[in-house]
Amino acid sequence: MHEMSLAEGVRGIVEDAARAHGGRRISAVVLEIGELAAVEVEALTFCLEVVLRGSVAEGARIDIEATPGTGWCMQCAATVPVAALYDACPQCGSYQVQPTGGTEMRVKAVELE
Numbered sequence: 868m869h870e871m872s873l874a875e876g877v878r879g880i881v882e883d884a885a886r887a888h889g890g891r892r893i894s895a896v897v898l899e900i901g902e903l904a905a906v907e908v909e910a911l912t913f914c915l916e917v918v919l920r921g922s923v924a925e926g927a928r929i930d931i932e933a934t935p936g937t938g939w940c941m942q943c944a945a946t947v948p949v950a951a952l953y954d955a956c957p958q959c960g961s962y963q964v965q966p967t968g969g970t971e972m973r974v975k976a977v978e979l980e
């Protein structure tokens with residue numbers, strides 16, 4: 868389950884942020900998750916609860932913002948919306964679509980107490 872390693876990555880980032888601000892506690896973490904990032908939000912939230920226990924971000928609110936998937940269609944020579952990885956282009960039906968957006972998860976912001 869790769870959500871667990873993602874959650875551990877998030878913990879590292881928020882701990883660094885807390886340290887950079889004099890060891891203050893984290894009250895909220897804002898995550899941006901791309902629709903093409905193949906992240907199970909429910910599983911990730913569960914893993915974060917487990918992983919953040921005992922850390923500076925224990926009990927922190929987790930806000931999740933979904934970013935839409937986009938891809939570059941070679942046939943249309945245009946950026947098109949993509950609902951899932953390896954989907955066909957919604958405009959021309961071609962499968963030559965290169966994912967360009969919404970493929971990543973990142974920590975967008977943390978709120979300090």
Ligand SMILES: [Zn+2]
Pocket residue numbers: 940941942943944947956957958959960961
């Ligand atoms: Zn197309």
